[in-house]
Amino acid sequence: MNVKKQNLKSWFKSGSPWVWMTASGVSIAVIMTVGLLAVIATRGLAHFWPADVIQASYQVPGEAPRLMAGELVQAEQVTRARLASAGLPVDVQGGEFMTRELFKVGNRDINGADFSWVVDEWMKDASTPKDIVAVERREWGNFYGYLVNVKENGKLVAEGDAAWDELQKRIARIDQLYSQISTLQKKDIGRINYGLEGLRLKQRKLELDKQLDATSQANLDAERAQWDAEYKVLEAQLLDLHNQFNRDSVTLKTVDGTEKEMSLGTVVRAYMPNAMGTTEKLGFYFSKVWEFVSDEPREANTEGGIFPAIFGTVMMTLIMAVIVTPFGVLAAIYLREYAKQGPMTRIIRIAVNNLAGVPAIVYGVFGLGFFVYVLGGSIDSLFFPEAAPAPTFGTPGLLWASLTLAILAVPVVIVATEEGLARIPLALREGSLALGATKAETLWKVVLPMASPAMMTGLILAVARAAGEVAPLMLVGVVKLAPALPVDGNYPYLHLDQKIMHLGFHIYDVGFQSPNVEAARPLVYATALLLVLVIALLNLSAVFIRNHLREKYKALDH
Structure with missing residues (x-):
């Protein structure tokens, strides 16, 4: 008995139980994560299969019997008392x-x-x-029924068995016209x-600068007339396309x-x-999946x-990463390399760590x-007074969303970069200084390259948190809906003042704000x-860069 107790004590002292507990915890976490992803994938991707x-x-x-038709979505067992209630x-x-x-x-x-x-x-x-026949419409959802005939301008074109092939040809024609109308409206008329x-x-x-003279007005009128003439040509083309679009x-x-x-x-x-x-x-399924990731929302x-x-x-997320990386790295460099390590620096570090726990809504x-109100309003009053009272930057937009996420994520980058800087051996710094390099040169050419994997780790954590907020x-x-992208052919090409859509908000909107809950549920899983x-793709890209940098500077670390 004493031998068994001694063996048990030795086993605990060896640390094996904690290894097994840790491994079990990791295994459970992996199984739960994979299970969750499997449930989401199954319920989301099954939506695109033609049932x-x-x-x-x-x-x-x-009651009198009636005929019904539809796609079976789900079945469940319920009590008779519940149905009666x-x-x-x-x-x-x-x-x-x-x-x-x-x-x-x-x-x-x-x-x-x-x-x-x-029942x-x-x-x-x-x-x-x-x-x-199942007909997918741009409005009013699906229609289920039997094909009777196809008409052109109210005149019968085909009916019976011949109507199906004629219908498919004319739907293909409609798709081409829809693409032409969309291009004309968004690109040409938008320009x-x-x-x-x-x-x-x-x-x-x-007018505000009191420089609007007769010559300037004439130039403006001439340019406006040129735009109007071009618009009339496009308007006629658009009207003709709409007439063809609604013909059949x-x-x-x-x-x-x-x-x-x-x-x-x-x-x-x-x-x-x-x-x-x-x-x-299968062909239909993959076309629906492609439409889901490449098309605009409707209904x-x-x-x-x-x-x-x-x-x-x-x-x-990319703009946030471009903003947060230099600011986070510079702050970490100052705190680790230049700031006097006293009470004030410790207070700043505590504040940075606490910022990481502030609720996102704050x-x-x-x-x-x-x-939006202070900085954007000031920019509008200084640089865009002619647009008043309509705001330019004094309204929510891509730039302010990216900056807000950058502030949310900067503590993570600061902490990770500081830890990376602290791991650089002192001998490397002293060796560089002994060879005649300045502190700035040592920092730029020796310390920062070796700390770059830690910087990328901070960026990975920042992207992981910010992208899902x-x-x-x-x-x-x-x-909720902004089908126009913030990038187009009009100068300055990237419109930072424009509002955008976001996958996280799309999930919230479709899942909790949609008037058609049953239709929205599978899209919540798919989104x-x-x-x-x-x-995961953004993180894997950053991980690839980090691993490349780690291998590049591994020799210097030893």
Whole structure:
């Protein structure tokens, strides 16, 4: 017995239990992380798969039967008492549980809702007809029904079996027209509007400076006339494109016989999911995933893509990194290399460490009050008086969002850089000074290169925290919908005063502010997965650079 106790004591003294506990904790954390990502990926990516459309007869006890069609979204077991409390005519004397299913029935402009709960026991004659059509629309969500005919300017073009091929050809034509209209509106007409606004501000500036004479006015009028003439040409092109865009229409019939004629300009795609093979479904799936990451949102952010949010997140994070790195590094260099190590320096270090624990929303309030109202308002009064009363920089935008995140992340960079500087051996500094280098040269050519991996570590931590923040950004530049990117062909090309979209805020908006909760739920998972991937990509890029620097200066460290 004493031998066993002695062995147990020796085992504890060896530290093996703590190694196993640490390994177990890491394993549990990895399993939980992988499990969470798996759940998010499964629920998010499954949304893009073309599910079969089920048609069935549905009869609530005491009511007449009706035909319904839709995609099965989820099924769950609920108690009869719960269904009865919801007002359904359920026999509470039966079994304890019943199955209810959530169907995406579409046809919101006819039914009033995209989704409907049904009781499985009340469904009869369920089938998956090959010729039922699912139509994805730019507004009003999906439409499910049977193709009747295709028309051009109100005249019948095709019906019956021939209508399907004709419909696909005309949808492809609509896609091309939509792309041309979008380019014309955003690029060409947007450039003209930007030029006209510049002329207005230029004229207003001359008026404020009391330099608007007859010659200046004539030059402005001539330039404005040139812009107007170009706009009239583009306006005529746009009107012609819109007429072609709204030329065709399609008529569909719901499963209960109601006919609906809709302009093909409102249709994104039409497909027969029940007739698609595995290869066709895979092609459809990847096209939907690509649309999600490359297109603009529509239908209150519950349809389409989220490219503006991806772009805004990456752009803001990169600008934040460019701002936070030099300021954090300079502050760390001063505290470690130049500041007198006394009570004041210790107080500053304590303050820096405490700043890392300040709630993010406090930084947002500070950014709104100082950057937007004080700094931005001052910039407007000094450099953009002609734009008043409309603010230029005195309103939330990309620059202020990036600066707010930089202040939020700078303590992390300072601490990591200081630790890196402290690890540089004193012998290297003294050797450099002994060879005749100045302190500044030693710092620039010896100390900073060797501390660069620690700087990159601080930047990685800063990016990881800042890219996922939402609360402060709601106050300083991120909005629900901003399809126009802050980068375009108009000078100065990067518009730091423009508002942006953000993946984190998009998740909050779609998940908690959407009027169509059921349609938004899978997009929350998909966007969350994409946010994790974006942050991981940014971090991996920084890790690659850090490892490269670490290998480069490893020889000097020894």
